[in-house]
Amino acid sequence: MAVRAAVAGASGYAGGEVLRLLLAHPEVEIGALTGNSNAGQRLGALQPHLLPLADRVLAETTAEALAGHDVVFLALPHGQSAAVAEQLGPDVLVIDMGADFRLRDPADWVRFYGSEHAGTWPYGLPELPGARARLAGSRRIAVPGCYPTAVSLALFPAYAAQLAEPEAVIVAASGTSGAGKAPKPHLLGSEVMGSMSPYGVGGGHRHTPEMIQNLSEVAGRRVAVSFTPTLAPMSRGILATCSAAALAGVTADSVRAAYEKAYADEPYVRLLPEGQWPATAAVHGSNAVQVQVAYDESVGRIIAISAIDNLTKGTAGGAVQSMNIALGLDETTGLSTIGVAP
């Protein structure tokens, strides 16, 4: 019997992407689609790429509209998920693609988001040590942020194997869809095409505490993170360039071995052959992660680089992957590792 799924916030980029994936998921039947400012509109006008759903009309995001589903995906602005989730029963699998339930330390939440902390749900990055066990059977899942997904997968093997100093320097480039669909002047095509620019420099980006949380847990001690995000002239994709000083005794071989071990059996993470480097185009539209790592002897640093599709593995694909685990389905059901390139 099909899993019946609703999507709250179906007109935005995260909502559209989860629908794109659910349409290809053999066990899921798509139920209610809701929006707020766009309620009453045809989905075909809002998400013209989702042809099979073109004639569906968005309902308002209410408890009634979302009732009667096995899974509810929340693609809502920060701070709005808790109120909706409260109205859904404990047996409904609620998957929050926003930030509300990712952070464990309420102080982090308050500092970076400025409102009251809603709580902490099991964290939907299955590749992290211990994560699958916490997700199995869970009925609440917090989907990781796109940058923390890319960064954690690039760096955690180095920390899990105790190879690196607890100070990571990260510069990541993201496609513009990561900034959402609300129109703002600096996101206009005219401004974005032909331009690279940073933002949230100096520790202010909201994804920073989430990276620290993930890497610190793996390392067993607090890892400091210097994170600089940049906006790149492309719609999708994150390239995360991460580095940390190597601990004494580390060699190129020991680094390689740690990554090979970490990703030997992962269905979505591909440690590339030596000499080949990640490219966001190769994972466009797919749940795959390309990872490569090098040891720069001249400066004693491990450089780990990952490429993901920010909307797929970085948001909606990660959500579906975690849904599969929570529901006891094969983890890879309906989720491709094949990119749309060139």
Place this chain on the structure above:
Amino acid sequence: MAVRAAVAGASGYAGGEVLRLLLAHPEVEIGALTGNSNAGQRLGALQPHLLPLADRVLAETTAEALAGHDVVFLALPHGQSAAVAEQLGPDVLVIDMGADFRLRDPADWVRFYGSEHAGTWPYGLPELPGARARLAGSRRIAVPGCYPTAVSLALFPAYAAQLAEPEAVIVAASGTSGAGKAPKPHLLGSEVMGSMSPYGVGGGHRHTPEMIQNLSEVAGRRVAVSFTPTLAPMSRGILATCSAAALAGVTADSVRAAYEKAYADEPYVRLLPEGQWPATAAVHGSNAVQVQVAYDESVGRIIAISAIDNLTKGTAGGAVQSMNIALGLDETTGLSTIGVAP
């Protein structure tokens, strides 16, 4: 029992795209992959987006390598398909994604391609009147060119309903993947980004006789075509803007009715609701076609516009769709109408 498929020319864009689609096709098992200059290389180095095939190694394109398959896709340079096809038995389904077997009139071939005509195979554009019957059970299929696919689907309903003068004016914009993977200076990213430019102006583009062939057959008389292709700063997609003078008595309603009738039951062609216009992004990576039509009363012209993905519906998706018909499978098996957007 699975259909066993080989791809000759697996390192190029057409070859890569057909592999992307076959990987998602539930009835197909991927057999031999061949190349020429790239024989001996890992596919992962050539097509890094095709993760499940990363460790496959390209063989040379020989009769031996291609033997023992149910279907062989040819993604070869123009003029090379006949020699390969001859060596494959009559029971093997041979699908040529090149131009060699598209044209019926040998004089057209000689004029536009400058070599001896190899022959004519059933034409793989199922949406054209009568096409499906010719494809069913066939063991040789000529896949249409990308521009003729977009243009024929934009215009044929107007000609089938006898609404238009037999002189069409077409301006189409294509992504750069249509020009292939062989590196040439004018295809460099530095040259392409931020630039629109025409080529093959004045009737010289090789896809022109194919458009004339398709539209003339539907119209029942010779349709002249003025075709100007342009190169657009994007990897994929064709937007074809087509127009023709309306015959006497034509109205906006009769035009709309003709298109609604033509596409009422087509699984891949979507006549958009009035007021919505095609966009290549909406069909990125999908086999869908977006079509819209208008009647400009002030000049008495029908303007029909289509958007396709040049590599999917315009090449490899069209090939798989025709394969499904030829093999008696459901025509839509393994072929999505869902685009990867934004």
Place this chain on the structure above:
Amino acid sequence: MAVRAAVAGASGYAGGEVLRLLLAHPEVEIGALTGNSNAGQRLGALQPHLLPLADRVLAETTAEALAGHDVVFLALPHGQSAAVAEQLGPDVLVIDMGADFRLRDPADWVRFYGSEHAGTWPYGLPELPGARARLAGSRRIAVPGCYPTAVSLALFPAYAAQLAEPEAVIVAASGTSGAGKAPKPHLLGSEVMGSMSPYGVGGGHRHTPEMIQNLSEVAGRRVAVSFTPTLAPMSRGILATCSAAALAGVTADSVRAAYEKAYADEPYVRLLPEGQWPATAAVHGSNAVQVQVAYDESVGRIIAISAIDNLTKGTAGGAVQSMNIALGLDETTGLSTIGVAP
């Protein structure tokens, strides 16, 4: 003594571009800069590429702010120029970069813009026959629309030489800056990159009557225009692909001769050598126009193609060129024919 120039609407794309050009103009001194919603802001925050003006602050657009200048450039939303112009004396050169004073027939204005017609000013496309005489000494200039600039320069030689039937079919691709800086969802980088799409199809685009006006005047009879604009994934540039049936007796040579004659002495229009085609990248940031023409014997059509920078020759460069003429300066003062490429 320097010409003192003010710019009303300095925060938008047209305003920014005219400032970019005026900064390089040896006879001009930049005076007041005004805006409405952005009044009070530093120009460095709004137009960060205009480094020498970074610390200038925008005033409100009032008669007082604009008083005391020799030239006032209006880069205002449609319908707002007349009220401002009225308050400026008859000796001030007022150059309207909006649409308000372009059309001669009030009925055209009412039909396409829906408001009362403000009047008609000398039309700032110097290359049209007779235009320079009308601009010399004028104190009011209507700058042409970007599409009409590209289209008129592509086609007028064919009509001036009586070579073409009075029915032109035009498909033009524009960069997104032509749509302005006001943020709208369909202009987001995420939507625009990788996508081509048409708009205003079927005769509805407001630049259509302006094209008809220009071509009809040159032809000496009414020329009908089928115009389809498309949005291309680039910031700047227009590529206009224009065609019309040739009159009897026309040959490739007579077409070429007409264009050579028309553009023999034009400082900004370059008729390319045969075999070379326009590209928008080649005129990026410059006032140059690339034109090429072909005669397609197989369909009896003249195909004329032009490339301009929509913001330079298509808006602000055309404005400065006309200013030079009006003020009796050398027409090319401060205006480059050199593009920024690649």
Place this chain on the structure above:
Amino acid sequence: MAVRAAVAGASGYAGGEVLRLLLAHPEVEIGALTGNSNAGQRLGALQPHLLPLADRVLAETTAEALAGHDVVFLALPHGQSAAVAEQLGPDVLVIDMGADFRLRDPADWVRFYGSEHAGTWPYGLPELPGARARLAGSRRIAVPGCYPTAVSLALFPAYAAQLAEPEAVIVAASGTSGAGKAPKPHLLGSEVMGSMSPYGVGGGHRHTPEMIQNLSEVAGRRVAVSFTPTLAPMSRGILATCSAAALAGVTADSVRAAYEKAYADEPYVRLLPEGQWPATAAVHGSNAVQVQVAYDESVGRIIAISAIDNLTKGTAGGAVQSMNIALGLDETTGLSTIGVAP
């Protein structure tokens, strides 16, 4: 009397850019233009954006062709400049835009370039301490690499003021023109658009020793550099994100003060107001450099970011700026700080 300048390698991107700038330089007259594989071709076919030079024909790169000029710009492949320079007299100003004469330590040259070291010429980055004195009157100039220009200008104030640990971590994104005009598969538009990817990871990029040389000289001790370049989907521009651990006692104020002091009187480097960040689009086609710096207290790092146009300030603009100094002209003659945006 005009300075007569020749350009060897006029068909490539660096050669084209220096011509673009020299065309706007009031003191320069353009003399011989040479190429190798393109000798005999019209420049209009190779550099269609340089309209005033369209009918110039490339000569072969020989001593005869380059004789009789005051300045010769060399835009040649690495390793070819010395042989040409030897044939030019000591009174001719020879400006090498390649790498041959940048490095002081022959061992660095051998390690990174694999050939014999040609020597060391005065280094053309005027903003570095002491550089202008070395350039004044010089008749040999080595133009810096594009990445070292961006990185040195981002970081040197921190090292000059002794604020940072001698270990810098740099991730830079470059437009594709930095990779040159020779067609290679990974530089095709189809591959580049929509993709971010790193290269030369782990200390292997040839610009690394040049960065070390510059920063070490300023710091007065060896500065180690971890440098990761990435290829961005744009034609032009470098965004360099640089960081280093702050020394004890450093504060946000002391960092800001050091940068304000360093750039108070520089004509081309703009330290942005606090809160505004560099964007490559803002310096497109200009010789300007945007710099911003932050102190991230949470990790104790200084983060300095610069944006340049890799072809202008990063290559040809830097070359012209140094030429001006060497010839005793005003340093800013013919060189704009105004970008072409959007």
